[in-house]
Amino acid sequence: MHPRVQREKRILETMIHTYCREVHKASDLCVECEDLIEYAEKRLLSCPFLKDKPVCSKCDIHCYNTKQKDKIKAVMRKVGPKMILTHTFDTIWYYYYKFIHKSQKAS
Incomplete structure (x- = not known):
């Protein structure tokens, strides 16, 4: 697995764990989270761009x-702003990729 995809997978897991703890008040992940x-990882691993993947x-x-999509947006709205404090390096990489990549279409 490409390092960039591994990083994105780890960030997704971190954000969903944090969201579940804060919103669902669960010490472990609830079934919904x-x-x-699982869904997000499947989508990530089936991305046609993989190593050249833009941010979604x-x-x-x-x-x-x-x-x-609505669920992941809720997670990102709730947890995303806090990531700069708790996962600074990952957040910087996210914005780097967000601004350097143009929109991409599968060939």
């Missing part, structure tokens, strides 16, 4: 279904 991690918000392929 476990399912979201910059991609022209919207591979999440509506229900899961």
Whole structure:
């Protein structure tokens, strides 16, 4: 697995764990959040771009279904702003990739 994809997978897991702890008040992941991690990882690993992957918000392929997209957006809205304090390096990389990559389409 490409290091960039590994980083993105780790960040997703961290964000969903934090969200579950704060919103669902669960010490361990609840079933809903476990399912979201599993779904997000499947989508990430099936991305046609992989090592050249843009951040999802910059991609022209919207591979999440509506229900899961709404869930991941809720996670990112709640936890995303806190990531700069708790995972500074990962946040800097996210914005680096967000601004250097143009929109991409699968060939």
